[in-house]
Amino acid sequence: MEAKELLFLFIAIVTIASAGLVAFSNKLIHSAFALMATFVGFAALYVFLSADFLAVTQIVVYVGGILILILFGVMMTHRIYDTTLKTIHNPLAMGIISAAALAVILGLVIYRSPWAATVDKPFVPTTSIIGAEILTNYLLPFELVSVLLLGVLIGAVFLARTEEHKK
Amino acid sequence: MDATVAFFYDLIPALSNLPDWLSYTIIGAVLTVGAFLFIAVFALIGIWLERKISGHMQDRLGPMEVGGWHGWAQTIADTVKLLVKEDIIPEKADKFLFKFAPFIMFTASMAAFAALPWSARFIPANLNVGLLYILSVSSLVVIGILMGGWASNNKWSLYGAMRSAAQMISYEIPVALSLIVALLLTGSMDMQEIVRGQAGGIFNWNIFGYFPLLFIAFIIYFIASLAEVNRTPFDLPEAESELVAGFMTEYSGMRWAFFMLAEYANMFVVSAISTTVFLGGWQPIAPFLDFIPGPFWFLGKALFLVLIQMWLRWTLPRLRVDQLMYTTWKVLTPFSFALILLVSFIKVL
Secondary structure: HHHHHHHHHHHHHHHHHHHHHHOOEHHHHHHHHHHHHHHHHHOOOOOHHOHHHHHHHHHHHHHHHHHHHHHHHHHOOOOOOOOOEEEEOOOOHHHHHHHHHHHHHHHHHHHHHHOOOOOOOOOOOOHHHHHHHOOOOHHHHHHHHHHHHHHHHHHHHHHHHHHHHHH | HHHHHHHHHOOOOOHEEEEEEHHHHHOOOOOOOOHHHHHHHHHHHHHHHHHHHHHOOOOOOOOOOOHHHOOOOHHHHHHHHHHHHHOOOOOOOHHHHHHHHHHHHHHHHHHHHHOOOOOOOOOOOOOOOHHHHHHHHHHHHHHHHHHHHHOOOOOOHHHHHHHHHHHHHHHHHHOOOHHHHHHHHHHHOHOOOHHHOOOOOHHHHHOOOOOOOHHHHHHHHHHHHHHHHHOOOHHHHOHHHHHHOHHOOOOHHHHHHHHHHHHHHHHHHHHHHHHHHHHOOOOOOOHHHHOOOHHHHHHHHHHHHHHEEEHHHOOOOOEEEEEEHHHHHHHHHHHHHHHHHHHHHHHOO
């Protein structure tokens, strides 16, 4: 158990440190790459909670999809030959207000949710359970999300095409 | 993990007397070093073979001098050269990211080895979501390429990295979809479960399931995986005639060698995936050949596919960028969607 706790501490430190780097790094591109360590750290924490499918999906969606989108965004929208790209700092007052609001929300969530001290259940593969639940109990939300995503997809294609026609 | 630990306890009974954390650490370290050695040896032989094959296909000899017989020691000599080469980092590069990029790429390629089934009993990590795990860690490779391309502060590197990322995320879609076609047949993402479902000779392999539907899925996977590992005809990210060497332009010595190792490791990984999912993994060609151990079949099939990749490299010209995008979005993706629909209909009926 000792080794497991050490591993957990290591992962937690890496996750929090890289999250800090994302927030405080002066170079935009460093923040974007530090986000990778945060996402992978989260996946590792999911493994600790015996959520194998969620952990792997986390990497596929966030690292393989969203992070690459962010990197493309950063690289395409700025002067790309300049590696000394600086993050723009927002006004202090607005930052404090939004941070306080977030702290209140998170505090409420943490205070109200029932916490289990340890996960002592044996590991159960979750993939088939998730699949069955999505297609029975949660069918309507699943279908709604699918339709929404289809709409987004068509919208994105439409936007990309009209821009091409203008040229 | 438990199966692997049991396998090692069988092999070396003394291990089970140690405390759990120590024996787990030892087993993990041995597996990691083993995977690294395998990649290194595979790259050594692979690079030599590639040069010999390309030589013969172009009606020349290839390396002949070093080591005597057909220049077998050429890559070993090259490795020594790379080890002692100066490590050059460009003045205006982003130094930290520049140093870090090869490690990310190599780690991502090596992580995939954790879930490859070598035989009926030996798989480093028997994950319930094995196939999805391999797909997910291989998406980390893109990050390493983008990092190296950006940090080099060189336009060729950045162009190469951008092309590579665009290509890899586009081709991930037909890769995943064609694997789903096979998963419909097996009903599990557990690598061992997939292999076990194909027992009983060559005609029970997934590639001949619902003939010719899964055969088409295999072809789609093979084409898309060529693009995922940046091999010809999809080697635009490193197109030497237009981009010098793509994202690797500024790299030299061991850092460059790590990119190369990762590339060869990826070649093996995609071949191993198609071996597992479509070609029956460690199952023999016919049941009576059962006495030959699993790793032989697994390695043999995977290396055969690697050989085909090398053969194609010297047969096909490079695609243009628009042809590349046309192939993935308008040919491979719709065809794999059609296959998924067809196979699920047949399965339900």
